[in-house]
Amino acid sequence: MKVGSLGRYIAQRLLLAIPMVFILLTLLFLLLHAAPGDPVTATLGGRLPPEELAQRKEALGLNDPIYVQYFRYIGGAVTGDFGNPITDPRSVVQIVLDTAPATIELAVAGMLVAVMLGVTVGAVSGRLRDTPFDIGGRLFGILIYAAPVFWTGLLAQLYFSVNLGVLPSQQRAGGFDAPESITGFYVFDSIITGDMAALGNVLSHLVLPAVTLGLLVGGIFIRLVRVNMLQTLRSDYVEAARARGLKEHVVLFRHAFKTALIPIVTIMGLQFAMLIGNAVLTEKTFTWPGLAQALVNFIGARDYAAVQGIVTFIALVIVGVSLLIDILTGLIDPRVRY
């Protein structure tokens, strides 16, 4: 591997990400400032005396001209200052630090379920095209994609928590069961402290939300892996591999399947946005105390400042993830770098 070409490729991607961040932030700013009135009045109007409202507005710089607010916003976002909520004494950064680990833990576990399910069912479906397995696999993929995650979640709760009583349906491990919080990632925390009881507890809380979320995203993976598999299976180099007398499983795995997985990495990046959207619903369904849940609560409280800060953070993460995916694709596929 030539480090030079990879380095140049990464630099190129980084440069391309800058206008993207800029435009995304501008759009968000415009969107959130399209609402009439000012955030303080919208949030606290009627609850505080007018003098105090005016004071809070002045303190937050809401009396400045719109372009000053805009530049302050962009400057803050770039330097990692996402502002302060109106209804919460913590800064947005602190809120993100408190809640994001829960969301990331859920998202990673969900993605794991999705990839395992999608890749196996999708690849086998593609190989056995138009057989009953393929039709069944496709229908299953469509059905689980069509099921709203909150509905699947509720049914799972009904069956596993209420009827069978085997799995918890709410919250992460709480109270005395929670591991000593070091990083905020409970699975990780309980492993490094060697607290096996806590680990079991954490995992049991994670199962239902992760599987619910993973099923949904897995539906998309099934579809995509299957299509990619169909395309690589009929590719010239797969035929050539057969002509060299390679064993069928080598042809399937090393030649068809491996190349079919490249687009999956890209798709994982694209699905990340969808994963966040569905994390909002999953967290609400399972009262999972994550970032998405916090966002929904702030929207409910009409706290513009908090919403703006959290959404900005999400936007930056999305650009970061897509950058990461580009780099990852460059590492896997030698052709991309040229």
Added chain:
Amino acid sequence: MTSTSRDDRVVADARTPLRVRLQHAWRPFRESSRISRGLIFSGAGLIVAFLLLALVGPLVYPYEGTQYRDEVSPGTFITFPELAPPSAERWLGTTRDQFDILARIIDGATLAFAVVAVAVSIAMVVGVTLGLLSGYRGGRLDRIIVTSMDAVYAFPPLVLAIIVSFVLAAYISPGVPSAAAAVGLVYIPQYFRVVRNHTLSVKQEPFVEAARSFGARNRTVLGRYVFFNVVQTVPVILTLNAADAILVLASLGFLGYGVQPPTPEWGYDISQAVNDVAAGIWWTALWPGLAIVLLVTALTLVGEGLNDVINPLLRARGKAGRKIKAMPTPRREASDVDGERLAARVRDLRVGYRTASGPLWAVDGVSFDLKPGECVALVGESGCGKSSMGRAMLRLMPPGGVVQGQVEIGGTDVVTASESEVRKLRGEGASLMFQEPMTRLNPLQRVSDHFVEMIKTHLPKTSREQARAMARDALVQVGIPPTRIDNYPHEFSGGMRQRVMLAMSIVLTPRVIVADEPTTALDVIVESQILSILERLRVEEQVGILLITHNLGVVAEACDRVAVMYAGKIVEMGPVDEIFTNPKHPYTRGLVASTISLNTTELRSIGGYPPSLVDPPKGCRFAPRCPHVMEHCTESPPELTDVGPDQRAACFLYPGAGQPVPKGVVVPSGDPQVSGI
């Protein structure tokens, strides 16, 4: 699909009348697999059922979604029960708020269709307008819009919809318009992309420039072109968006940002059922969710089915039409004395494919021998079955393909052998070289990986180092520096890749190499390098080579004998010299006459086209184009018969082909370039 053929289609699109274009659009449906059509129709059926529920349901069903009591007589009300389970009286039960669930499902369907229709319309109108504008104007405006659209597209759709409805709520009370706007905004980028890309590409089309030079209004051409291209893609996007939109609407409702409660909306209803679930009550959550799943599934089925049909990459090959029944061929015992001395022995080989209009026999009863150290050329027009022949030699068939007859290589009958025997033979007993070197190597594997994996498959006891040494030897033989063994395929030129393929074909010293137009894609210098390597293998290693080509120059340079194929059959076979200077079959004569050589006085070509192989002529397949055609030529097919020392032709001009030769028939002879066909 190559870019040229795509452009051809596009040019045709903008000029042909609507009826033809509609027929063209319908064709993929006719050719699509039964499964794709099944998906589309079952999905469409479900959608119609839901539409009926949404439109007729409210008129037929006695209750309304927000009704909690019934007026039994004027002034007397009976309130509905709370949380009644499904029963004969209340089919789906009632909610905590005493609403009838079926009534809420019906009203929820009406609302969902209304919101989705408005949302998708908004997305389409805005997306298409911006796409046209952006693609047409180009420049800085285009760049800004494109990046904005990418930004919107990258953002989580649900979060975006929540923010929009959050902002909108400050202006209007939540209802169909605000929900539709929030949901619709999310899908603008998809329409934008499709339309912008088509607009951009049409600006560079030659026919648009031509139309412009004739003074046609640019916008008319643009509009038409974009319209007809978008019409193909939009139905897929539209149905998939509608499916997605229903989910987003329900999600908004579940989170409390949808329509004003207690308006019946499936997502909101599920959110109201959260507490029931903890109490073990299933019906309040189950039914609205089931409605969502069914409708979204139906829309997705239609969208996916359409995509299957429209996207040429996904169309199944060899799946249309009925399966060809493979004739039971008894397993033959290999082999007689003759077989041992031959590199390959082919007897009565037939290769068939399934097509929508019936089975097609691309190779129809071909027999020949290939001796060790001999190079036999297989020539003929494209589509005559040459390549099918080559693949059949290794039983390498696409789905729906059938091989019959006998191919004996090294004591194995390829046609009847077990899968593992054939696999063992491929690459070790017989190698196949392909036409397009650019796409035949796995882009993710180094060249060395290709070699090692192949050698270790056939010779499991070889170590990795031994295998690499063998690979280096083979590379040296084809003139590639062994230092490049660890390069990736994309680091080689086309000619070098073909030499790498050749090195892989010879690394295990097979008895037979089938080379399917190995030099077509390459320049003359590389071509002669490849041919001289094949020549050396033939002489030094006694490899039998079947060279498939349409290039008679290559044949003259490299081969001993020639087999001429026409419409699935061998029509003439003989030594190279005879075939070039004294061909017997009128088709061969036409073929030779149509090439340029030193003797060329007049370049001739054969008129007409090869016959359809789905329904071939009863008699001689060349009869419709033959200048010497006689009455009985159209009645029965001629047999191959001796026409000279080691030369055979299938033509009634010669005795032994199956019919007596009429008196007075002038048999053509000599060099067809001099004496005519």
